[in-house]
Amino acid sequence: MLTISPVSEEFATFANDTRQRLHSSAFQLCRDWHLAQDLTQTTLTKLFLSWDRAADSDNLPAYAQKVLFRTYVDHRRRRSSTESTPGELREPEYSMDLDLRITMLGALRRLPARDRKIVVLRYFADQSVEQVAAELDVPITVVKSQTRRSLIKLKNMLLRDRTALLAA
Structure with missing residues (x-):
């Protein structure tokens, strides 16, 4: 019992x-x-x-x-x-036109040094706004505003380059 x-x-x-x-x-x-x-x-x-x-x-x-x-x-x-079993691992398929890549890199080179660093860190190194701000020792608001301005500059440069190529 x-x-x-x-x-x-x-x-x-x-x-x-x-x-x-x-x-x-x-x-x-x-x-x-x-x-x-x-x-x-x-x-x-x-x-x-x-x-x-x-x-x-x-x-x-x-x-x-x-x-x-x-x-x-x-x-x-x-x-x-937090582990999970992935299905089939595949390499992502990236295809970028070589001319577009060269044009993009040329446009990046024409940006001022700090703007270029911000764009490269944010979009090529895939860092957060906070990480970029800490690395460059600037406020987060500066990173946000400079990123926006730099992307607008890049867009305008690329549009001008495209227009010039089409006119030639």
């Missing part, structure tokens, strides 16, 4: 009362119903294993929420939580 200790009974009551709230909180964290179930189960297991200490908490539901949040963070830190 299985006997239930008062501690186990106390935990079972607590788990029944808070399981749904923990599951709801877990779902709000991860937006995955099944992962939320796993996080809730792991949280309740951790609480059961340290029930003597947890039961002494002034606010046991808040303590359980904290354990849930830490469990979620631990899950996110694990590399396997």
